[in-house]
Amino acid sequence: MSIEQLFYLSDLFGVAVFAITGALMAGRKSMDLFGVLVIAIITALGGGTLRDLILDNHPVSWIRNDLYILVASLSAVGTVLWVRLTRPIHESGLLLADAFGLAVFTVIGTEVALQNQVPNSTAVIMGVMTGVAGGVMRDVICNEIPLIFKKEIYATACIAGSLTFILLRDLGTPHWLDTGIAMLVVLLTRVAALRWGLALPRFHLLDRD
Amino acid sequence: MSIEQLFYLSDLFGVAVFAITGALMAGRKSMDLFGVLVIAIITALGGGTLRDLILDNHPVSWIRNDLYILVASLSAVGTVLWVRLTRPIHESGLLLADAFGLAVFTVIGTEVALQNQVPNSTAVIMGVMTGVAGGVMRDVICNEIPLIFKKEIYATACIAGSLTFILLRDLGTPHWLDTGIAMLVVLLTRVAALRWGLALPRFHLLDRD
């Protein structure tokens, strides 16, 4: 298997994991099957879609390749069946898988942006957007304030990974190496944050209205 | 009147009906006149706009033809006046009109997608998106979990109609026939769902946070 194929598989794995987190959130809101599918698909593909729209990078990935929608849909249906059969949800396994998906999406987003000749700062924003915007859309549609704006380090892991990727690329490392190291940075930052409960400082402002 | 003119009129009728549902929701949130206009326009035109952005199908319909915005605005103002004059809102008439609008939007969305050479599965998604995304935006901006992810069969009617349209098209039926039958499928599915309270199974997941 080539590096490209491995990366494509990782991408689909990320789609599957993000779709599962979407389906679980939809279940917490007691949505019907259609709602579960939509929330799963938006969570999995929303970040990359928003990135492509802003970069004018057409066609959007899932428009021509229906494997993305298929994987997201099957993951959603699988999640519903799993819960119906009263199988336990392995929380820490899911968090680890989510961290892996986040790593893939961040690197893909950064790379797509660089291919569109944007400044490095914009590429970092596109990497973060690809990683987190789907989850933000999921939370907003489900009427929750997005978790990633409050809980332990999440987007910060994307920023670190995206910066690493750009730095290594500028140094001229081979593609499999900068991709691999950048993904590892996201993954390890995220695992460390979960393990030791690391969080960014919060900004509390009393509502005086 | 040609078939094209009839279809265009149906499209404007769908815009008007969707705008009314938007204005009513804005009224339930005690918005001011500007809020009523914006929610009405987003409900009526949001689904088609999102579809065109994702398909890179420019110019977006209402950009060059201001009749769409005009019809949506007049419907919103008319709704406010109607309620101010304490005229009753005919719920079942509105639901029937909404089902008709849903049928038109679904067929238009599917057809526009097919003209952009996407796979059939993407065309179905675009048909559903055109039909329901405006209502989802309305509910999200008004701080409600989208109704169509919870209540009786709605998007499922779009899926059925969109699939029917694609199937008949592949069979080579004349345009007025595949359009008409596909619209009828949406309309009848929706009316049957309302009449007998048909709903998709719900996915309940206890919140253990």
Next chain:
Amino acid sequence: MSIEQLFYLSDLFGVAVFAITGALMAGRKSMDLFGVLVIAIITALGGGTLRDLILDNHPVSWIRNDLYILVASLSAVGTVLWVRLTRPIHESGLLLADAFGLAVFTVIGTEVALQNQVPNSTAVIMGVMTGVAGGVMRDVICNEIPLIFKKEIYATACIAGSLTFILLRDLGTPHWLDTGIAMLVVLLTRVAALRWGLALPRFHLLDRD
């Protein structure tokens, strides 16, 4: 300094002010530093981005010029530091600055739309969208019904300014003059609305569900 430079500076000033209102809202929701940055950036750049996507006006301004993101980020960080040092927030000064930002964004939005050869009615909508959509996104993500759909005249000031700009342009006034007068119309309408509590009539509809 040329008129163009003055206008560019005004634009950046608008970005800074809108970012501050975003950061303050994020603080009211006790978000972490990343959340504060994201909400500030979306509030400052969301309206113009949506306008550019719908008009297919690429590249989106902040994609190639990272000064926009930088100004928004620094404003957000500055706001957090200011509040941490328990300095008071000068409400009426902020409202005045916000009115100025609204005036700049409205004129820019209208002008960009006209350059894309759309009808005047669409240009007005794009002016209003550029002025208010960032604030709407801020409120929706923060789980609030957008304030501008409820409180005293805000978007109406944009509509007045946008119409003035188009009218003067058609009359052939020099660019610095139509820009200046249109901005003044937004500013004065908004200040008058704040001073005398002017508001559009509200549409109250009892929820009978």
